[in-house]
Amino acid sequence: MKxxxxxxxxxxKRGQNRATYDVDTINTILDxxxxxxxxxxxxxxxxxxxxxxxxxxxxxYLHSSQGNRMLLSLLEVGKMSMTVMHLDALVLxxxxxxxxxxxRSVTLFGSVKKIEENQEKSGALECFxxxxxxxxxxxxxxxxxxxxxxxxxxxxxxxxxxxxxxDVGVNDEPEDESLPIWAxxxxxxxxxxxxxxxxxxxxxxxxxxxxxxYYETHQ
Amino acid sequence: MKxxxxxxxxxxKRGQNRATYDVDTINTILDxxxxxxxxxxxxxxxxxxxxxxxxxxxxxYLHSSQGNRMLLSLLEVGKMSMTVMHLDALVLxxxxxxxxxxxRSVTLFGSVKKIEENQEKSGALECFxxxxxxxxxxxxxxxxxxxxxxxxxxxxxxxxxxxxxxDVGVNDEPEDESLPIWAxxxxxxxxxxxxxxxxxxxxxxxxxxxxxxYYETHQ
Numbered sequence: 001m002k003x004x005x006x007x008x009x010x011x012x013k014r015g016q017n018r019a020t021y022d023v024d025t026i027n028t029i030l031d032x033x034x035x036x037x038x039x040x041x042x043x044x045x046x047x048x049x050x051x052x053x054x055x056x057x058x059x060x061y062l063h064s065s066q067g068n069r070m071l072l073s074l075l076e077v078g079k080m081s082m083t084v085m086h087l088d089a090l091v092l093x094x095x096x097x098x099x100x101x102x103x104r105s106v107t108l109f110g111s112v113k114k115i116e117e118n119q120e121k122s123g124a125l126e127c128f129x130x131x132x133x134x135x136x137x138x139x140x141x142x143x144x145x146x147x148x149x150x151x152x153x154x155x156x157x158x159x160x161x162x163x164x165x166x167d168v169g170v171n172d173e174p175e176d177e178s179l180p181i182w183a184x185x186x187x188x189x190x191x192x193x194x195x196x197x198x199x200x201x202x203x204x205x206x207x208x209x210x211x212x213x214y215y216e217t218h219q
Numbered sequence: 220m221k222x223x224x225x226x227x228x229x230x231x232k233r234g235q236n237r238a239t240y241d242v243d244t245i246n247t248i249l250d251x252x253x254x255x256x257x258x259x260x261x262x263x264x265x266x267x268x269x270x271x272x273x274x275x276x277x278x279x280y281l282h283s284s285q286g287n288r289m290l291l292s293l294l295e296v297g298k299m300s301m302t303v304m305h306l307d308a309l310v311l312x313x314x315x316x317x318x319x320x321x322x323r324s325v326t327l328f329g330s331v332k333k334i335e336e337n338q339e340k341s342g343a344l345e346c347f348x349x350x351x352x353x354x355x356x357x358x359x360x361x362x363x364x365x366x367x368x369x370x371x372x373x374x375x376x377x378x379x380x381x382x383x384x385x386d387v388g389v390n391d392e393p394e395d396e397s398l399p400i401w402a403x404x405x406x407x408x409x410x411x412x413x414x415x416x417x418x419x420x421x422x423x424x425x426x427x428x429x430x431x432x433y434y435e436t437h438q
């Protein structure tokens with residue numbers, strides 16, 4: 001089992017029984033979604049902005065237009081953190097204190113650099129897009145050079161990380177268990193609805209398999 | 220229409236057509252969820268951590284154990300920002316550049332203070348819990364004083380904010396529309412599954428109406 005090293009920045013102090021530093025577990029959580037909350041500091045205030053990401057090995061790819069305030073600021077600083085969370089259930093206890101949620105979350109810390117070389121940039125965007133929906137990249141119109149030039153692509157190298165997972169039932173005080181109060185879980189999940197074709201499509205363009213597959217595997 | 224004032228910190232520069240500062244719109248986005256990404260700075264690195272929140276008027280309530288590193292740090296600084304996002308669809312275009320997602324996101328900026336007085340603290344926790352699931356607070360075992368003492372309750376006063384919403388279809392280059400490439404939306408939503416009762420419940424404790432209502436209204 002390969003683990004990220006622990007230091008002050010990523011060590012989980014509260015709820016250590018829910019913490020893990022296992023690389024495979026962290027990658028599985030990262031691959032279960034594609035929206036991360038990237039943090040940066042703007043004039044002394046920490047701000048986080050949701051961004052789509054792709055992952056390959058220990059690299060995270062982000063992109064934006066060339067003028068993006070946050071990514072330019074992170075490139076200047078040379079490092080960033082990003083947090084991803086999936087919400088899995090409401091945990092409704094008999095007491096207020098034991099209310100919780102089931103979830104899987106990851107916080108990553110690492111260095112960032114700008115990708116400038118065309119082929120590397122294109123490869124990063126392919127990773128990014130296929131992370132959102134597997135198989136998409138090969139079906140779309142190839143990028144024009146001008147589009148590639150307008151796009152800022154940032155690569156984060158994950159240096160350390162931690163995950164927290166809560167995936168158990170209600171955990172009330174034993175003396176509360178006989179109370180006439182309902183307790184339990186309400187499972188939550190993100191699902192896809194049936195794809196909606198663009199109204200401007202030429203006739204006879206069917207919904208492709210990679211899109212139907214996404215829909216079917218997100219139920 | 221009441222709006223938050225705009226300044227450098229909350230003004231949206233990229234995608235201004237998707238931006239709004241309207242207070243009601245921002246509150247509606249906040250009330251559609253209960254997980255926010257709270258940002259803070261730890262030894263020079265901006266980090267965001269997902270936390271459950273409640274909202275009442277222009278106040279956001281957070282809580283944790285008394286030793287929570289992030290909330291204690293924010294109380295020391297006296298201000299914070301929090302971001303909330305709901306993902307609504309994949310937007311699959313004919314070109315890579317026009318791929319996007321439909322979403323509703325809000326970033327809040329404001330001052331924070333600790334709530335110490337018992338009744339005010341309890342009121343904040345009631346707001347917090349009913350924001351997660353309406354009607355829950357009145358059905359649970361009242362808090363013990365010791366539990367209240369162990370809980371750190373933080374009130375954020377929203378001073379300014381901005382929202383970004385994308386809720387339209389595919390927006391390809393006109394010259395790409397005749398290409399034999401499928402484009403369209405894959406709607407996404409978070410749904411509840413049927414509640415799962417705790418195995419330790421006394422007999423004859425039925426799933427209460429407020430829980431069934433939550434389930435029925437999250438489909």
